[in-house]
Amino acid sequence: MHAILKRGDAYTIPVRVTVAGEILHPDDIETAEFTLGRRVRVCYPGAAGYDPETGVFSVPLAQTDTFRLPPELPAALDVRVRFHGGNVMGLRRPIVLYMADAGSREVL
Numbered sequence: 001m002h003a004i005l006k007r008g009d010a011y012t013i014p015v016r017v018t019v020a021g022e023i024l025h026p027d028d029i030e031t032a033e034f035t036l037g038r039r040v041r042v043c044y045p046g047a048a049g050y051d052p053e054t055g056v057f058s059v060p061l062a063q064t065d066t067f068r069l070p071p072e073l074p075a076a077l078d079v080r081v082r083f084h085g086g087n088v089m090g091l092r093r094p095i096v097l098y099m100a101d102a103g104s105r106e107v108l
Contacts (some may be wrong), residue, residue: 003095007066008102013059017079019089023055024081031082032057036097037075040065063107071101 005011015034017024026032032044034057042048042059049058059077069075076094083089 004098004100005061005066005069006100006102007069007071008063008104008107009066010063011061011066013061013077015057015059015077015079015095016055017057017081017091025052025055026050028083029081030084033080033082034059035078035080036061036065037069039068039075066099067102067105067107069099071099074098 013034017032024032026044029044032048034042034044034048036042040061042061044050044057047060049060050056051058074096075098077097078091078094080088080090
């Protein structure tokens with residue numbers, strides 16, 4: 001998946017995580033870590049949410065988060081999950097996001 005985000009905008013990125021084709025449910029995990037471009041880290045439980053009806057995690061990005069990402073370069077959204085019992089597994093292919101530059105550096 002590829003998407004374009006604009007620096008300085010606030011977003012909530014929907015992320016569905018599957019293991020062997022099955023949607024991952026938060027009851028199965030201890031922690032999920034969503035890292036964008038090695039500069040922004042959001043965790044579940046914590047700032048990230050989960051919708052049990054859709055099976056989608058919601059990863060919020062604040063304006064200050066998107067300003068920290070370099071413009072015009074791809075930023076990988078990587079996911080790692082720590083399961084109950086200690087096993088940790090990451091996505092095989094991170095989600096690629098491109099950052100469009102903003103004309104202003106002010107947080108609204």
